[in-house]
Amino acid sequence: MDTPQRPLYAPGALAPLLRPRSIAIVGASDRPGSLGARALANLAGYEGAVFPVSERLSEIAGRRCYPRLSALPEAPDCVVLAIPAAAIETVLAECAAAGARAAVVFASGYAELQTAEGLAAQSALSRIAREADMRLVGPNTTGFANLVTGAHCGFAEFPHGYRPSRGAVAIVSQSGAMGLGLSQAAEHGVSISHVLTAGNSADVDVADFLAALAVEPEVRAVALAFEGVASPERLEEAARAVVAAGKPVAAIKLGRSAAGAAAARWHTASDTGDAARWSDLFARCGIVEVTDLGRLIETAAFLAKGADLPRPTAAPAIAILSSSGGMGILAADAATRHGIATPQPSDGTARALAAHLPAFGSPRNPCDATAQATSNPESLVRCADALLADPRFDALVLPWGKAWVSPCFDALSEVAASHGKPLCLVWMSQWLEGPGAVEAERLEQVSVFRSLDGCMAALRARTLRRD
């Protein structure tokens, strides 16, 4: 853990990590499954210069190898150290000597051992980086990825060739495994721009990564997961900077419990701090806190899609529209649990609804469009339009009972955009990634949740934001 006293790195200081012009890989390998081979393969979509460094090989997969860092044709922006811990200190010094501006260390066996030797070894790495003004990510990290540019300095298995669409979420995580698990939401259509994992944070930590995202244009919101940081003040400063840049943040704090905090000390040698103080800090900065990991990405994606929408200042009132009466009832129950009102529509809205519903539908709130909405999807769009037009409602929640691609999807997104209010589609089918899941997620103005509680918590948190 580096010194808590140093200031937050300016966003530009992390450019050699997030937007490197060149990447060298020490320990580049052709052995399938090795970290060196995986790290090299992960750069397939990167357009900058790649310099594999190998004492043994002259070429890997068509890329020319260099025997050592000092033999590179130019000073590398970022060096990935895919080598055992025993060689790290020497090679990190060589990075500095070669003029590298950043380095990434995968190896474990440092501060997380909680031994004097482990701490001393990590301090030595910090010192080398600090004295060379070279940014260091790790040790004990899987690396990080800018999925916009393809600059993936790590060995985690992101889908090759993945590129985010508009309105992307950046993931910042101390834990590499958690960063990877979260980023796999991309498989059902969530747009992910960065996966920045910090590991032991001997130099760069999650606060620095967070602050750097303020100037990354593709990022619309951030999902943050961490155990502890050297300086809560630095994290607060970073959070304020990124929120002020119009990029909302959802966060999960690991180690809130005594049992979890003890485990965190064994994991990354982090002092997790007092949970209540962290919650206060989040509230001060306008960070939306979640405790269930599964809700982190969907909450961040919701914040991304709603980043430009006006926010109510009091507890919100919502309309509920469903093709299933039962799911409408559950949604009303969930709203109540989260302090969200579900008032009845105005007389005018009720008349508009009645015009689009069958006689056995319910032109109320919750509005039951009945199973007829399946055969007549346009009626669902007209009802959504009527409910969103009613000033009594701040948002529309649409429990989605069956996995299917509705022909009304695009129209729902357009209707939501035209009213400037969130439309939340809650995927109630237990076919969690069945037909329609990706299509719904990709709608520009529709947010997808996989639980009513997650949806209501996000709607509530969005409106209670203090800033």
Place this chain on the structure above:
Amino acid sequence: MDTPQRPLYAPGALAPLLRPRSIAIVGASDRPGSLGARALANLAGYEGAVFPVSERLSEIAGRRCYPRLSALPEAPDCVVLAIPAAAIETVLAECAAAGARAAVVFASGYAELQTAEGLAAQSALSRIAREADMRLVGPNTTGFANLVTGAHCGFAEFPHGYRPSRGAVAIVSQSGAMGLGLSQAAEHGVSISHVLTAGNSADVDVADFLAALAVEPEVRAVALAFEGVASPERLEEAARAVVAAGKPVAAIKLGRSAAGAAAARWHTASDTGDAARWSDLFARCGIVEVTDLGRLIETAAFLAKGADLPRPTAAPAIAILSSSGGMGILAADAATRHGIATPQPSDGTARALAAHLPAFGSPRNPCDATAQATSNPESLVRCADALLADPRFDALVLPWGKAWVSPCFDALSEVAASHGKPLCLVWMSQWLEGPGAVEAERLEQVSVFRSLDGCMAALRARTLRRD
């Protein structure tokens, strides 16, 4: 809603519904998408006699049609009425005259309208059924399915040809859409035996369906969702019968809030009753209550897989094993939230763990097997074995960070079985149905959850059961 006074139907009384020897479909059709066509197509895998009834057609898809019920070669066990509301009363009387023992009415426009006419129309149907001692499902229902026999008397789109594997969950739901949405969990490997939806419950209600499952051999646990019943006493009797038969029940009660209760009156004319009294009733019967729909099926599947395992009588203590330190920390946090202890392993267990872990792993609880568990899956099995063997732990929770099929899956299931303790694999990857999801769900002795909170709540509920 039928009279609250009548006794619960004996399980055998529902045999014409759940195990009919023959099914007639009035309104059978060859028009794609029509209810009559969908109901007929849903009987593709049913081995009993099928009698399509159509005034217009002499044959549909190779099946001989009959012009009217009185023309059938034998009295049908069950008649499906896929016809408009206007004709229902007349045809239901014809069902009785033809000697049918059960009928299913899809049509809407009855008690859920909350008009005198709607209530009277529904009462008329109840009376016809009662006087003929003919069981009636509906009106305002999508029907129901026995997926074991293929007897699907409804128009909902279950996967054709689906058959449950061992240890199946039966779904009982008032709402048809909800029953379908829940049953789609079969798409990621959950074994579903029945989807029994009751609609307006003019005669048969969720209590009768629940009781009937006590004698269905393929059912290992029940997932129950309902708004209200005519008689809570009948539901309690049914719940006691099915639980006494060794089939645990997980339930979600719709309309717990005032807003939800009002919506329920508009949906199926149900009086939802007082939420706290329902919770008391569930506790008395040993029903595990959930409030988040997404947790209903995974909780029921967990109860199914653990139906034969001994249950601790005090709050449980669990071991946590993960290949990601961060996810172990989150699991410890979640356990604490649910009043579940995470004690340290015995010295002997810690030594056994250390023998299977790399130096930077953590032979503690949570046990961090590190990313090495990916390249050496056997180490994960050995650690699971050591933790489950330790009498300090009632169960093992395994947060699973990345979507992948581990070669150790079968061995994990065997280890759990050998110790007679639950092993819960919590799918933390946001690739919710990615590689490994189906394979994990199909493990005989491994329960899959998609959130730590859902897992901990189920573990806690299982052990606090009062009976």
